[in-house]
Amino acid sequence: MNDLMVLAAPLIEHVQANPVIYGIGAVVAVIIIYFTRPYSSAVILYSIEISIYLSAMHLLIYVCVYLMAGFSNETTMKGVFGADARGTAPWTTPLVRFWERDVYDPSWIMWFEVVVTIIILLLMRYYRPMQVQTKYKSPETEKMSKPKKKGYDDDSDDGWGVPTTREFTLPKGFEKKMKGK
Secondary structure (H helix, E strand, O other), rough: OOOHHHHHHHHHHHHHHHHHHHHHHHHHHHHHHHHHHHHHHHHHHHHHHHHHHHHHHHHHHHHHHHHHHHHHHOOOOOOHHHOOOOOOOOOOOOOOOOOOHOOOOOHHHEEEEHHHHHHHHHHHHHHHOOOOOOOOOOHHHHHHOOOOOOOOOOOOOOOOOOOOOOOOOOOOOOOHHHHHH
């Protein structure tokens, strides 16, 4: 948590130094988002969903690398020949500063994360494409907008006494049984 505060300190200082500019920017952003709700809400929700998937992927890779480093350390034969011979595996991935290349110890892990990120983005594009939000219609509005069926009376919506064109199928041999009785 301390690492996050260190990363956010310059941003917090800048916001505290320029509160009027950020206040006006926030009001303008809220107005723009309000008038472009169908589009902006789709972009915001899509971005949140992608960030959740990418965070879960990064956390999974972090845990897997941590477990593999520990497993490699515990299963090595160096530990058999001396207590001081066992060293720690140098595999590391950053949990917070994921944009720093030199923190990844096997450098290919960073490129593996980039490839998995691209795969996740392509899967999101294919299976969950971004859709513009539509307005919610209440059941009363839908009921009023539905066209009435032929034969219905204007006063009631029940279909009592209205002829239908339904055809019923009878089981085989039913007509013979009925004629025989």
